[in-house]
Amino acid sequence: MTQRTNTEPHHSGIDPRYKPLPTTFVSSRRLAAQLGVDLTIATETFQHTGSFKFRGAFNTAAHTDAQHIIAASSGNFGQALACACQLFRKRCTIVMPLDSTAVKVAAVRSYGATVEFIDVRRTPRAVRVRELLDESPGSVQAFPSDGELMLAGNESLGAEIVADPRNFDVVVVPIGGGGVGVGCIRAVERSGSKMKVVGVEPHAANDVVRSFRSGERFVWDSEPVTIADGVRTLGISVANWEVLKRGLATMMEVADETIIEATRMAFLLANLKVEPTGALALATLLEHGKSFTGLRVCCVATGGNVSAEQYARILSPVLS
């Protein structure tokens, strides 16, 4: 866990512009004043494919010997893996629900990946992935929030936040599969930084909040429903739970209404386009601002891939 994956030798032929980009730090005096918090946003919305997932996906494509990588994803991981596989000239198949939005399907396909649709009410994603693995000898499966290659990618984001000269007291991160939380905790532990890592979930998808309360990993029976579609996970892996249990300062939860308001505030006061999942950390400051008084806070905006239709609805207070 404490040994950084050395990724250099495997992608020396890649155009350096196509490697993972450093995160973009954004600060807005108006947004900070409105929230009453000393705030900086580490936004991964300008990362390749528009989310932090590209960091781990790049590692995965670079260091997986198999020539065909298969994954189930209806969101940012699918795009990220498709893009990374294209860079390394590997085949990529993404299993997506039949009702995925057209922009997400188009994004995956724009990187040359194959999209396999499933009716999730009839076929579990894992079953279809298993079939595809069997049909394609030598292919392997990749997971969005687990495995050393993904987590090393997430850790690179945490390392940039830890190293920032603003010297943050606390970083707030959304918890879905737990990957970005684990990445930040690893960066803190490796550097010996005193920065605290706070996780956040929507009320409706608060499995890690429940896990913290009981001390035992909680897993949903069916996918929770929240506007933050990037954290609609059944639960986190045993391995990620062990790291979060050890390394998180605390878990907080927010209402979907607050997530919508935070998405709108990022637009209005910081000129920042984020997807609802990417606004989870900002929503935490809206709902739990007093907990952060006097602290230098970094909020991670994990991604920006929201459709024009959904975003226009979010911007119109009457409709959302």
Add this chain to the structure above:
Amino acid sequence: MTQRTNTEPHHSGIDPRYKPLPTTFVSSRRLAAQLGVDLTIATETFQHTGSFKFRGAFNTAAHTDAQHIIAASSGNFGQALACACQLFRKRCTIVMPLDSTAVKVAAVRSYGATVEFIDVRRTPRAVRVRELLDESPGSVQAFPSDGELMLAGNESLGAEIVADPRNFDVVVVPIGGGGVGVGCIRAVERSGSKMKVVGVEPHAANDVVRSFRSGERFVWDSEPVTIADGVRTLGISVANWEVLKRGLATMMEVADETIIEATRMAFLLANLKVEPTGALALATLLEHGKSFTGLRVCCVATGGNVSAEQYARILSPVLS
């Protein structure tokens, strides 16, 4: 002209976080591929007050002896000057048209400035500014695109673009009052860079295009109408015209429809929120892409302050 304004001694007491921020360079593989151009965006949307105008406004507030600064502006300059004056504890009055949008008025007031409304059909802005100057002894007027303090601010943006290791062949900038164009030309001339500066205007506000064609500075009788409200200027000053005439590689023009499409593309393919004026340079690549083949291009996104209502309309292809 070739002597940089030394701004250090006057604002040593200012929190460094409140000084002008370096520009944010954003690149998107999907946007570049769609446009067929090797493209980087230098976005000033995350500058304080959301536009490049803050650079010059900061200089103006820092180096103007008068304790009260008055300006006419319905847009980004008003916000920028109000914010800068607040930092330096100076009075600020912004003359705005009666029909200014509520968010723009609120932004100016949020920085403690006084807003003076005028009915532009009855009272020219210049007349009302003159009255206010007479009423407030010792007050001075500031202009959005002219004067050494504003232009030195714009030059600081040009200098960051010139110094970027991507080594751009060409920078594309919107031309309204000509300030950002002059700033880039000054940076190129001071550094000895070979980077070309290309200006762009909407068809409906093409006064500098006309000036280039005839060789003589063209000025409108009444404010031109275009969705790019940041370049709705009657014309540029004699001083700025002399610099543009000497330093611009060429002028291009684009349709308002292309500006809308470019604003939408920035959202969809680069996760970047820009106001229509901020999309002018991208629109140039959409309409005149062949002129930029094989070149490393930097597009300046001058600002991001578009209202939620207008932005939602732009994102909905049916409505815009």
